[in-house]
Amino acid sequence: MTTALTGRVHLSGVTRRYGTRTALDGVDLELGPGVTGLLGRNGAGKTTLMRCLATDLDATSGRMRLLGLDPSRAPERTDIRRRLGYLPQNPDFYPHFTAFALLDYMAVLKELGGRRARHDEVRRVLRQVGLYDRRHSRVRRLSGGMRQRLALASALMGDPDLLLLDEPTVGLDPEQRIRFRNLVSRLAVDSTVVLSTHQIEDVAALCGHIVCLDGGRVVFDGAPGDLLARARGHVWEGPGDPGSGLTSWRLPDGRHRVLTPGSPLPPGTAFRAVEPTLEDAYLLLVGVSGAEPAEAVR
């Protein structure tokens, strides 16, 4: 998988520490054009990795090359930033600015030159995220979902070659999420998009490549099909409680879906193997600590 990529993002042994805590531990990555889904539970190191890719944080050790440039050197870092779009987790704004004025300010920071060209770019991204009609609304009057779209518009300015989206669909309604998916899939034809999210359905809909972090380490790096293949034979459905401390949850029809990370269920039980979803595969990969033990599901 990774050998086919052209390497717009190249990380080799990247470690990032905050004092004594290691947030990233020897991460190796090679990403090319297309959408890469970055998965992992809270505290797995996703946001730290995104901030490193966004040139907001330096790696404590290891080697990074972004868009063929070295982010540890100031002139190259600035060049990377000219070709970078970043939607951070929980973005904040100047509340008294209008949506247009805020993006215009961001466009100045992004060195999008010439007032007319800059304003045209602001209009373009406002239309892309469906906020053009609210361009004169002050940020404090926008809903949470609208602010999220405003931050996305800021990330999209200048047609970035590397687009980093940290929890981009938080606060978006279903219609906006579909719009977001269409937008990202169009952008990913030419750009490298990294999508950090807990929304597995977004990953399933968009990503041709998945990276999963756990405890700051990469525990999976490959295609969604490879992740699903690992889960085959470990997902079951059947009536009642399977017992034996396995992880399961009750389905709407009253049956139980069971994940068996180790050996499959013993033959003769009423459970039958079913095709895993990406969510099943992810839960199996990270140890299913988020689901309830089967005995608790009554």
Added chain:
Amino acid sequence: MSGWHLTPAQAHDYAARRSDEITAMSVEAHLMHCAPCRSLLPADESWLADGWASLRDVVDRPRRGPVETVLASVGLRAETAKLLAATPRLYQAWLGSTVVVLAAALFAAYLLPRGSLMFFFLAPVVPLVGVALAYGRGGDPAHTLASVTPMAGQRLLFLRTCAVLVPALLLCTGAALLLPHTTTAWDAVFWLLPSLTLVAGSLLLGNWIHLSAASGIVGVLWLAVLGLVSLSGQTVPVGVFAPQAQACWGVALAVLAGMLLLRVRMA
């Protein structure tokens, strides 16, 4: 609606601006609602598109705030004025509190024995507090978005520092002019070199630690040194601003500024 339409000759005269005024007005009124006659006129589509885009831009563009307008009117580039005017909320709060602090220092100078000391203590710290709030996560709500743009880092930091220094220096100079014993221009700017030195020191220290922490350390050091000098009774605090001391401040400022420049070039 009459059945009158433009003849090709009339259309040609109008396009060539050879129609008399009355005919031109009649033609324009007719063209407003007659597409076939409009098609008789030559049109430069790209010019029209550009004209509409310009018009849309005039209607759409954000209105300049008063600060941005003033900055642009004194000759700053529109982009620079925009960046300087878009200052964080804490910076605005700092500006308000600066006025209050300097007013309090003036009251103290007039009403208390040795009250002028308050101004000596605080005038160099006032810009330092502003610098601490001018850049970084603590003072700028949009810092997360701004910090990964090409302008982020030293360029934005120095720009914001200027945005803080100019009003701070003006306010402190204004307050110094109002002090009870101010008689010469020197009396109004004696605090300037120490203040700029502290700012340069905090910017340099900000290369290794968070800027607000750097400014805090430098400010506390300044107050501690001045406090110790006051308590020791051997030297009056005003001596820190004496002409001989000013030479030392000047040298220190030059060294720190040189180190800052070196640091920027090496980054």
